[in-house]
Amino acid sequence: MADEAEANKADAAAKVIKDECEAALAVAMPVLNEALAALDTLSANDINYVKKLANPPYLIKLVLEAVCVILEAKPAKVPDGKGGQLLDYWKPSVTLLNDKNFLQNLKVKSFSNERGAFHS
Numbered sequence: 001m002a003d004e005a006e007a008n009k010a011d012a013a014a015k016v017i018k019d020e021c022e023a024a025l026a027v028a029m030p031v032l033n034e035a036l037a038a039l040d041t042l043s044a045n046d047i048n049y050v051k052k053l054a055n056p057p058y059l060i061k062l063v064l065e066a067v068c069v070i071l072e073a074k075p076a077k078v079p080d081g082k083g084g085q086l087l088d089y090w091k092p093s094v095t096l097l098n099d100k101n102f103l104q105n106l107k108v109k110s111f112s113n114e115r116g117a118f119h120s
Contacts, residue, residue, distance in 0.1 A: 036110065039103050051097040056090070064093035071096060071109055 050060060068075065068089045073096055075087035096102055 032110065036107055039107055042103060047097050047102065051094050061090060061093075064096075065089040067096065067106060068092050071105060 050056065050064075053060065056064075065075075067073075073089075073092040075089045076091045077085040078088045080086045096105075099105065
């Protein structure tokens with residue numbers, strides 16, 4: 001009887017977690033779908049323009065830093081001018097942008113991350 005009570009308690013706790021995950025997924029899925037659709041609006045000219053920027057604006061760097069994280073591209077280490085080093089995602093970003101399958105890789109990785117996070 002105690003085992004059954006413990007099992008019911010664990011089942012209830014698991015249901016709470018499942019419901020929380022499903023609620024988070026319900027919020028995340030439309031955002032993910034919108035982001036994936038936005039990738040379809042990018043052209044080769046857009047990508048070429050960005051990768052040719054010598055010193056891109058902060059928001060472009062920020063977005064591409066996130067892309068590097070998603071695609072698991074490691075940052076370069078550059079001197080900070082004070083004897084230390086900073087993590088620089090611009091060089092790895094350009095490398096990613098040079099890949100002819102860049103957008104497809106980003107779509108696949110983004111979708112697989114979402115599926116893995118909520119459906120493991």
